[in-house]
Amino acid sequence: MLAYTLVGGLLFGLYFGLVALGLNLVFGVMRLVNLAHGDFLMLGAFAAYWAYQLFGLTPVSALAAEVVIFSALGLALYYAVVPRLLASSDPEMLSFILFFGLSQALQALAVIAFGNNPRSIPATVFGRAPVRILGQAFPAAWMVSGVVSVALVLFVYLYLYHSRLGRATRAVMSSREEAMVSGIDVHRVSAAALGVGLMLAAMAGAFSPFMLGSIEPGMGTAVTTVSFTVTVIGTLGEPLGTVLGGLVYGMSLMLMESYLSSWANLLPYLLLIAIMLVRPAGLLARRARYA
Amino acid sequence: MMRQKGLAGCVAIAALALIGLGPAAWAADAPAVLKLGTLYAGSGAFAVPSTSEHEGLKFWVDQVNAAGGTYVKALGRKVRLRLIAYNDRSSTTTAAPLYNQLITQDKVDILVSDFGSVLTSVAVPIAQTHKMLLFDPTGTGAALFSPDNPYVVLCSLPTSAIWPYALADFLKKFEPVRRVALLYATNDFTGSQAATLRERLRGSRVELVYDQGVATNTSNYAVLLHNVEAARPDAVIEFGYANNDIAFLQGLQASGLKFKMVFAIFPGQLFSLLRKNVSEAGLAYTYTYPTPPLLAYNKVNYGPGLEAFLREYRQKRGEDANFLTVAGYNTGLVIGKTLATADKLDQLALRRAVEQFSGKLFTLDGLFKVDRSGAQVGELLPVGQFLPSGNGVKMQVVFPFALATGKPVYPAP
Numbered sequence: 099m100l101a102y103t104l105v106g107g108l109l110f111g112l113y114f115g116l117v118a119l120g121l122n123l124v125f126g127v128m129r130l131v132n133l134a135h136g137d138f139l140m141l142g143a144f145a146a147y148w149a150y151q152l153f154g155l156t157p158v159s160a161l162a163a164e165v166v167i168f169s170a171l172g173l174a175l176y177y178a179v180v181p182r183l184l185a186s187s188d189p190e191m192l193s194f195i196l197f198f199g200l201s202q203a204l205q206a207l208a209v210i211a212f213g214n215n216p217r218s219i220p221a222t223v224f225g226r227a228p229v230r231i232l233g234q235a236f237p238a239a240w241m242v243s244g245v246v247s248v249a250l251v252l253f254v255y256l257y258l259y260h261s262r263l264g265r266a267t268r269a270v271m272s273s274r275e276e277a278m279v280s281g282i283d284v285h286r287v288s289a290a291a292l293g294v295g296l297m298l299a300a301m302a303g304a305f306s307p308f309m310l311g312s313i314e315p316g317m318g319t320a321v322t323t324v325s326f327t328v329t330v331i332g333t334l335g336e337p338l339g340t341v342l343g344g345l346v347y348g349m350s351l352m353l354m355e356s357y358l359s360s361w362a363n364l365l366p367y368l369l370l371i372a373i374m375l376v377r378p379a380g381l382l383a384r385r386a387r388y389a
Numbered sequence: 390m391m392r393q394k395g396l397a398g399c400v401a402i403a404a405l406a407l408i409g410l411g412p413a414a415w416a417a418d419a420p421a422v423l424k425l426g427t428l429y430a431g432s433g434a435f436a437v438p439s440t441s442e443h444e445g446l447k448f449w450v451d452q453v454n455a456a457g458g459t460y461v462k463a464l465g466r467k468v469r470l471r472l473i474a475y476n477d478r479s480s481t482t483t484a485a486p487l488y489n490q491l492i493t494q495d496k497v498d499i500l501v502s503d504f505g506s507v508l509t510s511v512a513v514p515i516a517q518t519h520k521m522l523l524f525d526p527t528g529t530g531a532a533l534f535s536p537d538n539p540y541v542v543l544c545s546l547p548t549s550a551i552w553p554y555a556l557a558d559f560l561k562k563f564e565p566v567r568r569v570a571l572l573y574a575t576n577d578f579t580g581s582q583a584a585t586l587r588e589r590l591r592g593s594r595v596e597l598v599y600d601q602g603v604a605t606n607t608s609n610y611a612v613l614l615h616n617v618e619a620a621r622p623d624a625v626i627e628f629g630y631a632n633n634d635i636a637f638l639q640g641l642q643a644s645g646l647k648f649k650m651v652f653a654i655f656p657g658q659l660f661s662l663l664r665k666n667v668s669e670a671g672l673a674y675t676y677t678y679p680t681p682p683l684l685a686y687n688k689v690n691y692g693p694g695l696e697a698f699l700r701e702y703r704q705k706r707g708e709d710a711n712f713l714t715v716a717g718y719n720t721g722l723v724i725g726k727t728l729a730t731a732d733k734l735d736q737l738a739l740r741r742a743v744e745q746f747s748g749k750l751f752t753l754d755g756l757f758k759v760d761r762s763g764a765q766v767g768e769l770l771p772v773g774q775f776l777p778s779g780n781g782v783k784m785q786v787v788f789p790f791a792l793a794t795g796k797p798v799y800p801a802p
């Protein structure tokens with residue numbers, strides 16, 4: 099049972115890392131808390147669902163379309179609201195209110211568009227035979243989800259550390275003002291980050307029917323809570339720390355479900371409290387230097 | 390003398406008014422419509438069953454109004470109904486003030502709670518405080534009913550504490566089952582079923598080898614299923630709401646695990662929803678409590694039979710009714726019968742009227758019978774099993790043996 103729990107925890111951890119990665123990237127670049135993050139994941143989940151229903155596409159095949167749609171949505175959303183938000187006296191606080199409103203609006207629109215019925219993509223879409231690891235059988239969808247998560251984390255790493263736009267993104271994450279002074283087009287970088295953030299959320303959503311259960315319009319709120327927990331564990335504003343946060347969360351969740359299942363849903367809150375008490379800046383936080 | 394004559398005249402007029410003209414005068418002052426207040430969940434965890442149930446109640450109100458109203462014995466005539474409904478979004482904190490609003494602001498004549506035990510739990514104390522009879526369609530949690538509260542009547546399902554009676558008896562009498570795993574969501578609805586099953590299996594030859602509660606919003610059962618498998622049960626009983634059952638059965642399919650017997654509640658109540666999410670293959674050989682429309686009660690002495698109702702609902706609404714639609718409609722029938730029986734329109738008179746026809750009323754949902762606490766004890770849910778049939782599945786009742794339409798297929802292939 100322990101072997102199953104640990105391998106399952108690893109696969110779920112990778113997935114939760116992907117779920118929260120976009121949220122942390124957006125926060126790192128813009129210092130805005132996207133409370134609608136889970137709702138974009140929900141939209142990505144519905145996009146994958148309809149791609150399967152209408153065209154018979156598996157969630158992996160639907161990813162290409164999601165990249166285009168949600169990147170464009172992120173760019174549009176950035177230029178529509180973020181520059182005004184950043185110009186306000188307290189953008190972080192206002193971002194809470196604005197994105198909370200957006201979250202509620204997306205949920206209401208999704209109810210109108212899709213109804214309340216929970217929907218699923220058959221778990222057998224990636225094959226009927228489970229995958230065996232350490233003598234334990236795991237659903238094939240978990241493996242695919244784990245592999246896609248690793249690939250997307252690698253993509254974000256290459257984007258941030260091996261591309262010109264990524265280097266500019268890190269500069270903005272370090273100091274928006276200094277980046278601006280050094281000639282970086284901060285708006286272009288931030289818009290790209292929001293585009294990538296929403297794209298990652300939507301791609302995580304494509305696998306949510308297998309990892310989080312049936313999809314329905316109200317699922318985003320819980321997803322945002324989990325994403326926030328994972329982000330805080332892995333350090334706010336440190337996108338790759340999110341992977342560590344995801345692994346800690348995934349392992350803890352599986353251990354709780356195995357040995358204390360009645361309490362498993364308390365986990366996000368318990369972990370948040372614990373990290374706040376023990377290491378408030380997150381596991382990967384660098385020590386602050388005061389000149 | 391004249392004065393005495395005058396007094397006698399006044400008394401005579403008063404007596405005439407009370408005996409003969411009284412009801413007519415009362416009827417003249419009576420409201421033109423009766424207000425029926427309820428809540429429904431337009432979104433959130435209970436949206437699917439709640440909206441179905443609400444549609445059933447609405448259908449009954451529309452039907453009654455199309456026929457000129459429902460007969461109200463206390464007024465001696467038919468009265469039309471006005472349905473006032475608010476959206477509680479599956480939230481008890483939203484529901485509580487809305488129930489209050491229905492009673493104190495809208496001043497409804499009849500109060501009906503939302504779907505299920507969770508959303509009914511906040512209505513029960515509010516109704517009791519305001520001395521308002523609560524017609525409860527499907528809030529079956531045992532804790533909702535007590536003999537000292539006359540202000541609640543469960544209409545369309547038995548109290549959840551007695552749901553597993555037939556299931557427990559089946560497990561005890563079905564020879565191949567000796568080791569049972571019990572997995573349940575920790576809410577009043579499924580918690581009380583788990584408690585009943587545990588109690589009724591105690592001391593029998595059947596051993597509970599796994600007994601675990603999970604949060605009601607659990608959406609991933611993969612690890613739990615492996616824990617269950619480690620206990621090597623002959624039967625797995627999963628008690629949850631529809632979302633739990635979907636997640637459980639999906640997880641089972643994805644895991645590749647096979648159990649000899651699997652039981653879940655909602656395949657028998659929300660068949661089409663479960664079929665869409667789990668597929669026919671995922672439901673094949675699953676055991677459940679079959680309810681209308683999967684189960685038809687032949688003895689009906691009030692309202693339409695199941696077939697007639699299903700046909701008319703399809704015709705007028707353009708979609709198929711599920712069990713929760715039947716439950717909402719049946720609640721309307723119970724309200725109609727109450728109004729047709731009660732001599733007065735005060736809330737305790739309505740409750741007394743319910744007692745008068747309790748045990749004698751047979752509707753498309755079976756026998757309506759309540760105990761002293763208002764809990765429904767008339768219907769006993771049998772145990773059924775889905776079997777493959779053509780491209781789909783069909784339901785067969787397997788227990789009680791007297792009602793059985795077939796033998797259980799065990800172990801599941």
